[in-house]
Amino acid sequence: MLLKIENLSVKTYGKEVLRNISLEIKKGEVHALLGPNASGKSTLTFSIMGFPGYEITYGKILFEGKDITHLPIEERAKLGIALAFQNPPAIKGVKLSHLLKAISKQPLNMNHFLSDNDLLEREINVGFSGGEKKLSEIIQILSLNPKLAIFDEIDAGLDVINLEKLMWIIHDKLIRSGVSLLLITHRGNILRFLEPDVAHVLLHGEIVCSSRNWRKTWKTILRYGYEKCRECKERELCPNQS
């Protein structure tokens, strides 16, 4: 098992945001985490990454069998967990090329991702368009050569062409290399493109459904809304629930 989350409860700003979360990701698996706004999706990603301000009140996080529940952020990154941010901060004065030089674990042929090197020579996320921010995040993730890549709404704010370009990169450079993925989203396009092995539904801080049939889960959400997933167990709307 690559990532194992056991009965995780998390508080932030004194409020319990995640309750009793359990989730397992095997090597090479692609998981999608679906949920409406404020359901706790980003809290879960920040908790996996170990960000300060997210207090684990119960449960633990294991990575390749090692308990990482209280490891600092950078130690988790060094173990092979990488997070692509939904809203990455601007780092004034630091060029993307300088950051890549400092963090890179594998050489990348930038011609595969960029038509020119302009983006690399700009300050990180300063004046970047939505598409450029996502591309910068993916380039950083690839350079880290991770075992698990977490994408927090990588599809948000992208037009169809840019989305397709990024999906190809993720498919070609990560999935085909056996990297496990956790995709945070509430859009269907990314699911159709990347075909997750498992889809989880997070609602009010709890995983209410984990299904190996993402299409059925997505149809349920589209037809009845996320709340219906809470009733899933009773009404058997997700028959393939794992």
Place this chain on the structure above:
Amino acid sequence: MKNAENVKSASYVQINREIRSIFAKEGVILLSSPEAYATLEWTRNYFNQKPIEGYFIWVKKRVEHPISTCFTISSPKTYQNPTNLVVVEKDVATEIYSICNAAKPILNAEHKSYSKVILKENSMLKMKHFHNWGKNDYVLSSIEFILEKGAKLSSFYKCINPPKKFKIESKTTLDNESSADFETAVLAKNGEIEMFDFLFLNGEKSSGMIKLRMISDENSKISSHSKIVAKGGGKGHIDCMGLLLSESSFINSTPELVNANKNAVLTHEAAIGKISEEELNYLRSRGLSKDEAVNLIVTGFLGEVSA
């Protein structure tokens, strides 16, 4: 030295009190300040007093490569007191790279320099000045710029290895349609830095910008006083940003705008704070330690320009 001569238009190197090398190619006159004072009578109008050391640079024609100057202190308790004069002739563009430094970390040295730079009509000067001192040194760097009509100045000033006490003064007067942009980046640690930047927009359509980047590390204090006075109808802007890295850090930034012309526009912005946790966590999520992340942010904050 031959290699250096290939890529420089002129060069002045002084170690302790002694001139180690001085040369200039066609188009530039480079003399020691005492020699210039003695042989070129007109320079006395610009030297405030008879100089005892320092350089005189007279750029008469456009030159291909930058001019470089260097003051180094390598012996303990050395005192340098140069008086420098730079004159850039009408319509000439040039670059000057200057270094003032101590060769060792503990020399208990003192360096007091007074410089004057005259930019004649429609001339252009790009100046980069780097300071690198030992932790017990005392340094004063005072410079006056006089910009004639249409002259343009771009000044980059950086110090990341500061002395015990560092005083930096600049005074700039601008005539019609001239412009001066100052970018100063300093880091203080176990010492004090005091900065005074005064800019006088005397001419119509003149413009000036003072951009300060200050980092105060442990047991340090930075005070900056930036002032723009508009007598002519120009534009001026002060941009002061400070970062505190330690509980024992201190920054006092005082921007001052004085507008005596209703057609002039003067603005300022200032912010002093600590490094954003969000930025730190972002870089740590890329596998950098907290110290590595701070170093990267600090390097970026101070600017990536190098000699």
